[in-house]
Amino acid sequence: MKLLDTPAPDPWHFARPELAEGYLQAFGLKLSSARGLFARRRMGKTEFLRRDLLPAALEHGYLVAYTNLWDNRSSPDVALIAALSDALAPQGVKAVLTKLGKPVRKIKASAKVAGAEGSLEAELGAADADRAGALREVLRQLDRQKKPLLLVIDEAQVLARAEHADFAHALRAALDIRKERIKVIFAGSSETTLREMFARASEPFYNWAALEPFPLLGDEFVAFTIKLMNSMARHRLTLAQGRLAFEELHRTPEFFKRFVERYMLYQPQGDAAALAHTKASVFSDDHFLRQWSELNRADQAVMTMLARGETDLHGTASLGKLAAATGKSATKNTAAHALRRLQAQNFVTRLGMGDYRIEDEAFAEWVRRRKETS
Ligand SMILES: Nc1ncnc2c1ncn2[C@@H]1O[C@H](COP(=O)(O)OP(=O)(O)O)[C@@H](O)[C@H]1O
Ligand SMILES: [Mg+2]
Structure with a gap:
């Protein structure tokens, strides 16, 4: 059937x-x-x-x-x-x-x-x-x-x-x-x-x-894709180059495939250029800017801390940042409410007690880059 x-x-x-x-x-x-x-x-x-x-x-x-x-x-x-x-x-x-x-x-x-x-x-x-x-x-x-x-x-x-x-x-x-x-x-x-x-x-x-x-794709997927690509490419890539790109793209299969596609089309420019292009395109969507601008300042501050791997959101340093971002005094409740809102909108997921993560790694990367440039 x-x-x-x-x-x-x-x-x-x-x-x-x-x-x-x-x-x-x-x-x-x-x-x-x-x-x-x-x-x-x-x-x-x-x-x-x-x-x-x-x-x-x-x-x-x-x-x-x-x-x-x-x-x-x-x-x-x-x-x-x-x-x-x-x-x-x-x-x-x-x-x-x-x-x-x-x-x-x-x-x-x-x-x-x-x-x-x-x-x-x-x-x-x-x-x-x-x-x-x-x-x-x-x-x-x-x-x-x-x-x-x-x-x-x-x-x-x-x-x-x-x-x-x-x-x-x-x-x-x-x-x-x-x-x-x-x-x-x-x-x-x-x-x-x-x-x-x-x-x-x-x-x-x-x-x-x-x-x-769900068990994630890893080295075997990269090896398979690079091997297939090499069978069609003029300029072959090593497995190490493929792995590096996969890591840099946060082990995200969809982005890795985009990298491979870009590389295939512009081989003379090399893999570093293809990787830079892919990162720029996947981590800089207008879409993210729109989502971002719909968040209030406290939520944005919490997202920024999470994107940077700062996990102690209720600590003094974090609350200080929250206060600076909102222009108001911040308590543990301020952080807790922001986290609750972000979870309700599926931006953030709770992995365990006090352990939060941004759901979409591409969005997290976008938030990190935004801070670097502003
Ligand atoms: N097993 C796979 N082999 C090759 N490419 C894959 C595989 N799984 C995912 N991809 C790539 O990643 C992209 C996203 O995968 P998808 O299954 O839509 O993710 P999810 O459902 O988890 O959001 C696919 O469109 C494809 O380009
Ligand atoms: Mg899906």
């Missing part, structure tokens, strides 16, 4: 079959029926889930459903129901449409599901659509399948938003009674929010999945 929107093959994809097998094996052994994975943005979660894990799950005889809730922030319910019915395509889509009172022949009787898929989301998006009914129907269809289902919910922290609480509760209840047959991976970029989702007794997914860091 074909995955509906399988990404086109990419020679630059560094495959991680063992990692995929590891997750599937744990599900197979019934050690768990749900896992939560977190890593910062641009670290390779989505690429792994779509290009490694889902194809491996298909090979293991799973039905697979994938949805990225970040792209569907306002209606995660529609996105999830659509993903689940895609897993059952074409019958799933038909069944859900029938349930909604829109028999499929009105849409398109052919099995060309790609065409009907947009229609399903449009039908579900209608103000009067019976989404709860649609969810029940698609689950009923899934219950009839022989194959188990792997459901991958990317950027799952969206479900933690208060406005989605009803749907999150309904989903949890539905998944709860199907643990044997439906395995779930929650992935997300906001560790703080994911933690709250699974650790707070009042949250729908309380205690539901073990949360663990």
